Ligand SMILES: Nc1ncnc2c1ncn2[C@@H]1O[C@H](COP(=O)(O)OP(=O)(O)O)[C@@H](O)[C@H]1O
């Protein structure tokens with residue numbers, strides 16, 4: 001069937017269909033006639049979880065499956081590792097039909113070829129970090145010293161060195177997910193299957209984890225099949241992205257290709273609706289101001305602060321941290337030379353923003369701003385600053 005065999009394809013899914021329910025024959029006939037998922041469910045009680053899905057995953061690449069909840073992503077994953085047999089269609093791992101595996105081959109496939117990382121972490125709370133990571137090796141019968149050495153290596157790989165003997169309960173969500181990844185990596189699988197692994201994490205922790213995953217992937221050159229419902233995550237991580245709707249794949253492309261050439265309105269809306277700037281607020285990108293001076297301080301103090309912090313302007317605040325304006329290096333020098341009064345040296349009436357402002361709404365202000373923008377609360381107290389660079393970086 002395939003004219004050209006690409007040896008770089010580690011996994012191939014061919015016309016995968018998965019139906020849930022008893023009247024499958026009837027459902028299949030309706031599918032053939034082009035009825036949709038909803039009609040079929042209504043008429044037959046059968047759920048079309050996956051509908052004639054085909055794709056190929058290249059070795060060493062990140063393949064992302066994205067779609068709304070219920071679109072069939074997890075079912076595809078469960079068919080890949082044979083937790084659920086396909087209703088029809090084939091899955092080939094390195095050219096071998098995974099359904100034809102014997103019991104022991106299947107066990108080997110699940111333990112050594114594909115490793116799963118879940119959203120819910122699936123860690124054992126009565127074991128410490130080290131013993132969680134080493135668990136897979138333990139059930140494989142790897143001897144203690146060897147499995148602990150390997151586990152230690154993976155713990156350090158995910159940035160948890162020093163936490164080996166900590167209880168799982170003492171870790172944050174982000175750290176637990178790192179443990180989950182280390183555990184999956186400890187088996188040295190060919191493919192990491194990750195089903196919405198970061199969905200439960202805070203946006204900032206999530207960004208850290210995405211970065212971590214990319215650097216691990218680069219170091220170990222793993223193949224990753226990553227499931228998400230977040231288009232930003234999909235575009236950030238995926239070499240290839242497949243978008244699912246009602247059990248079907250409606251487009252497979254690179255992030256670039258999909259953005260510039262969406263297959264239909266559904267894909268276009270999906271991409272637009274998840275514009276980062278619409279989702280993230282100033283709070284997620286604001287920083288602590290490094291150089292603060294008070295209205296009662298003098299120019300010499302301000303100059304010293306600028307020098308210590310290596311900046312050429314300072315944020316000026318009143319007694320209770322109310323934002324007043326900015327003092328530039330130039331003006332501070334003029335004050336010291338007696339050419340300008342300290343109180344008149346501040347640039348006032350600068351644009352400000354609030355922690356709750358959407359980044360999208362800040363873009364026009366940031367584009368015009370000559371200085372970092374002050375983030376103030378309802379009492380005009382300075383809570384942080386945003387730089388033009390951080391606004392732009394959040395959009396990438
Ligand atoms: N074991 C099951 N029995 C019946 N229906 C199921 C089962 N698993 C999934 N489904 C249905 O299949 C569809 C796809 O589910 P799922 O693969 O979990 O989607 P996703 O992971 O994209 O949220 C949904 O309509 C879901 O209700």
Ligand SMILES: [Mg+2]
Nearest residue numbers: 073074075195
């Ligand atoms: Mg799911």
